[in-house]
Amino acid sequence: MLKKVQPKVWWMALSALIVLLVSWGLVRKSKSETESIMVNGKVISKLDPVSVTEPSAEMLLKISKIEEIFQRKKRAGFNGNVMVVQKGQLLYQNSFGYAHIKEKDSLNSSSRFQLASLSKPFTAVAVLKLIQEGRVNLDDSVQRFFPEFPYHGVKIDMLLSHRSGLPNYIYSFDDSVRHGRKYPDNMDIMDWYAKVVPTPTPYNRPGRSFNYCNTNYCVLAAIVEKVTGASFGTFLNDQIFAPLGMLNTFLVTDTSSAATVGRTVGHQYGRRLEKDYYDDVVGDKGLYSTTGDIYRFYNGLTKGLLLDKKLLDEAFKPRSFERSGIRNYGYGFRMHTKEDNTPRFIYHGGWWKGYNTMLWVCPEDEAVIIVLGNSYNRSTYDLKELLQVIHGTAKIEDIEKEI
DSSP states (O other): OOOOOOHHHHOOOOOOOOHHHHHHHHHHHHHTOEEEETTTTTESSOOSBBBOOOOOOHHHHHHHHHHHHHHHHHHOOOOOEEEEEEEOOOOEEEEEEEEEHHHHHHHTTTOBEOGGGGGGGHHHHHHHHHHHHHSOOTTGGGGGTTTTTTOOOOOOOHHHTTOSSOGGGGGGGOHHHHTTSSSSSSSHHHHHHHOOOOOOOOSOOTSSSSOHHHHHHHHHHHHHHHHSSSSSSHIIIIIITTTTOOOOOETTTTOOOOHTBBBBOOTTTTTTTTOOOOTTTSSSOEEOOOHHHHHHHHHHHTTTSSHHHHHHHTTTTTOOOOOOEEEEESSSSSSEEOOTTTTTEEEEEEEEETEEEEEEGGGGGEEEEEEEEEOOOOOGGGOOOHHHHHOOOSSSHHHHTOO
16 A cells, blocks of 8 residues: 655655755856866866755755755854755755845855954964974964064964963054055054054963964965965965956955955845955955855865875864863864764854854865855754764754754
């Protein structure tokens, strides 16, 4: 006797297949527009580094559950793009809402979002590349590059791991210091710190404790410019973006037509947010990118196309150890650690002027989750149900214990 299939099950399966086929089409389109290139002596492809195969019943079920999760997020106000890859296979990719809410222009897979603090992993990798090349050392002080920098004892490894004790530049300077400069850049910030009297009070002594602070990555980007003699955006493009085929990733300071096409704008409570005074300070934020390019970055990084394994392991090594617990920070990456101090999850989020972003990696499940939003909504960061689906955990409580 044939078992009757519930209409809802048919609808879920059909919806899942449609989402997958759309994603497949996007991947196949990008394949026709790119080519192979050489990186560090290795031939790699500038194609999307994901594959799409005929979905199994298990995969269809996962896709339908993920679709349900993001439909609920959409009803709760989520406006953005999402991409989920597991074991190198595109599991889910979709867009919800608008690039400009007032204009009602629909988002698509090529829409570019301000990454906010999700820019920090890129800055960390840029610095680690200079370390790998012997041009910078982890124990170098900031004074090696900026002799007038007023905070002594701050080293590169402290900046990378947020252990410098520096004050946040966003709150350090009043109008009397700014002297009418509308949009300062990183070198302006370094110059202000060198000249302002009195010197802004540090949060703590260098190396004493972990304190997440945007100044650390502002200073790191300035060091990259000082060492290379190139703009931070040029160095990122030449050393990271172009080699990995990240054709849709640019700094906010790049005003060329290639850089600005497809850019979204940030919103809060349905209102567009205008440019911020500190928008042109980069390294701690400032990158615009797509879900596909962020996956290219993480995929290329973990495949050894940017850093050797020893240095990459240093980036994923926990370095905020004052309090016991699973949450930790390495060099530009957050993580949840297991009892043996190895990462259970590797991630980084961001928030800046209406943008919410998240890169979440589950090494054991070989899964990468990328969620980019441009209308402030905290559901961007709530991934418990999604992790449950990917991991195959029977109960959500099993995931909650680890997050």
